[in-house]
Amino acid sequence: MTMRAMAFTEYGGPDVLRPLELDVPEPGPGQVRVRVGAAGVMPSDTGVRQGAMRPPGTAFPIVPGNEFAGTRCSWTPRRPSPSGRRRLRRACCTRR
Secondary structure (H helix, E strand, O other), X not given: OEEEEEEEOOOOOHHHOEEEEEEOOOOOXXXXXXXXXXXXXXXXXXXXXXXXXXXXXOOOOEOOOOEEEEEEEEEOOOOOOOOOOOOOOOOOOOOO
C-alpha cells in the first residue's frame, strides 16, 4: 500500500519539495496510523528542509510536518490496559 506525500530528498529551498508515492508505514508498539485529512508545517520544518536542523535518525525522503488531523485507521497497543480499553496518549509520525 502506498501514500502520497510532499517530501524532499535533498536539503534546500522550497523547490526541493516534490509529491512522492511512499510506502505506508506500519505502526510500531504503542503507535497509531492516521489517515491524514489536513496537515500543517511549522517554522522548524523549514529549518529541517534547509538542512539547518537535522533530527536524529532522519533519513531521506523526509516528509515535513508533525501537525495533522485525521482518522485513526490502525494501531498497535503498547500493552493491554487493565480495563480492557485502549487508550491513545499521543500520535507520532514515523518516517523510515
